[in-house]
Every structure is written in C-alpha cells, then in structure tokens.
Amino acid sequence: MTLLQSEIDANGVQFAKNWADEMSSNMAALAGNSHLVDSYQRLTAIQALKAGIVAKKYSPGSAEFFYEAHNDTLTSHVSASFGAWRLSLQALRSAIENSLAAIYYKDHPIELEQWTNGDFRISFSDLFKYALFHPRIGPHENHLKTLADLKSEYATLSKAVHSSAKMFRMTDSAGLVLLWSTDNARLSMWSTRHRKTVQAISQLMVTLHAEDLKGTAAASLRSVLYFSIGSSKRAAIKKHLSVTIPAP
Template structure:
C-alpha cells in the first residue's frame, strides 16, 4: 500500500470514529425532547392504518408503496434523532409520494403493471389532480380530506430536497462539512413538518375509507388515530363524516 493510500486509510478511520461518536452524543442531546415520542405515536397510527385498511383493501403490489411510505417515516424519525434534518425532511417528501402512489395504483392496475416494467410514471401534480377529482372525495372539504395540506407540505419539503431555501441548509458560514445539528429550533421545524405531513395523509386515507370507520367499526384503529389527527380535525371528522376518533 502506498503512502498516499495509508494517509487515506488513516483519514477514513478518523472520520468514521468521529461521526459515530458524534452520532451517539447527538442522540443523547436530543432524546429528551418530547417531539420524538409524539412522532412515534403518529407513526404507530400509520401502522394501524397499514394493517386495518391498506392490507385488506389494496392489492399486494400497490400496498408495497404504503409499506415503503411507512418506512419513510421511520427513516425520518431516526435521521431527526441524530440531528440530520435535511435527510429527515427528504424522507417525509418520499412518504407523501409513496402514499399517493399506493392509493393511485390501487385504482389503476394496468398502470401499475406498466410501472413495474419501467413504462409508466406519474408525478405529484397529476396525482393531486386525480385525488381532487376522485369521486369518493366529492363533498369532502379539501381541508378535511388532507389535500390542501398535502399540497402545501409537499411544496415546503421540496425546498429541502432541492436546497432552494436557506433555512433547510445543514452547513453554515463556519462549516465546510456538517452532517447534523442539535439546535432546538431545528427539532421544532422538523416536528412541525412531520406532524402536518402525517396528519394530511391520514386524513386523506380516512376520507377515502370512511365507510370502514363509522359507528363502532375498527375501534382500535380509531383510538390510535387520535395521535395523528389534531383536535380540530377530529371534531370536523365527527361532525361532517360521522367518524369518532378518541
């Protein structure tokens, strides 16, 4: 091994040891924050949806998109737990995309087959148009169906993905390389995005499958949904869709 390769190996060992040590320190610094428990509760609501609505209602192939979406929220949670905010926000955008794809391909098996062969793609704008015109959502206010919030959150998260807003940068004027931060403000920013993103998608699914959630149906799911839906939206669901979440 050349002296140059020896130097690269030494640098690699130093870098690897450093980021692992810093990751552990970041977890300890951040884990006291209440937002992480709240996040886990919301993700548990998605797990309930997966078992009680997605798996019985979607084809196995279309359901895989929701399974990936559920995993996206866990990726976001873990990245946020070490202070890797931009990566955490990217995972939330992927969560939206995969959820919409799952619901779209449930209704479009031909397009799903084409997609599996690399012959079909559909973007966020067309997915939103499809759901805005969806017959099962007619009469449900866009604010209650989650579609308004999904559109807003996707636009905000896209700024993080494309690096088009300074507030989403990981580096600062004093840092050439910065893998993560433990700023309290960053925790709050991520938590707000995660809460609104998950709530909006949950509302969309609840609106689409509201016939499964009325009266005394699926009591355990309606109980866990409490952690993913705000008090104001729970009141709206009860008054307008006759769905009780408590």
C-alpha cells in the same frame, strides 16, 4: 500503496469513528425529547392504517407504496433522533408521494403492472389531481382541506430536497461540514413538518375509507388516529364524514 493513499485511508478510518461517536452523542442528547415522543405516538397511527386498512384492502403491489410511506415516516423519525434534519425532511416528502401513489395504483392495476415493468411513470402533480377528483376525496376537500395541506407540506419539503431555502441547509456560510446537529430550533421545525405530514396522510386515508370507519367499526384503529389528527380536524371529520376519533 502510496503514502498519499495510506494517509487518505487513515483519514477515512478516523472520519468513520468520529461520525459514529458524534451520532451516538447526538442520540443521547436528544433521547426522551418531547418532540420525538410525540412523533413516535403519531407513527402508531400510520402503522394502524397500514395493518387495519391497506393490508386488507389493497393489492399487494399498491400496498407496497403505502408500506414504503410508513417506512419513510419511520426513517424521518430515526434521522431526527440523531439530528440529521435535512434527511429527515426528505423522507417526509417521499412519504407524501408514496401515500398518493398507493391510492392511485390501487385503482389502476394496469398502470401498476406497467410501472413494475418500468414502462410507466406518474408525476406528483398528476397523483395530486387524481386524488382531488376522486369521488370519495374531492367532494370533502372544501371542508377538510386534506389535499391542500398535503400540497402545502409537499411544497415546503421540496425546498429541503432541493436545498432551495437557506433554513434547510446543513452547512454554514463558511462551508463547515455538518452532518447533523442537536439544535432545538431545527428539532422544533422538523417536528412541525412531521406532525403536519402525518396528520394529512392519516386524514387522507380516513377520508378515502370513511365507510370502513363509521359507527363502531375499527374501534382500535380510530382510537390510535387520535395521536396523529388534531382536535379541529377530528371535529371536521366527525361532522363531514361521520367518523368519530375518540380519545384512547
């Protein structure tokens, strides 16, 4: 081994120690932050939808897309807990894609089989269009704005994925490498994106499966949705879908 290789390897060992120490420090600094507390509460709604609806009504292959969406929202939460803001936003974008894909493939078993074999792909635009013209989703869009919210969030989050907006960069003008930070402004920005994304996904699933949530059905699931869907949206859901989301 050359002297240069030895120096590079030693630097690699030190770098690994430094980022591990910094991540632990960031987690300690952010622990208990109200944004993260609220985020975890919202995630219980996605878990409830996963267990109470998707696992029971979706084919195994289509359900896996929603399971991945749930994992995406968890990844976003965990990444935010140590200040990896861009990564956390990228995970939210993936959650939107996977949620729409779950709905599409639930209704398209042949395309799902083709996708499994690597012979089929569908764009976000086409997934969105399918949901927009879905007979149990589209007719409520003028009142609930569920898909409009999803599309808006997707566009914003895409800027983080492609780093096409300065506010989503993790480096500064001097090129300083910044894997993560505990900046409260970034935490607040992430929290807004997380709240709006999880709310839109929750509302999408409620709209599609409203018949399973009316009256006294799925009482515990409806209660948990309180944490992910805001008051104005809850009122609209009650008015236009006849689904009550009570305070827990």
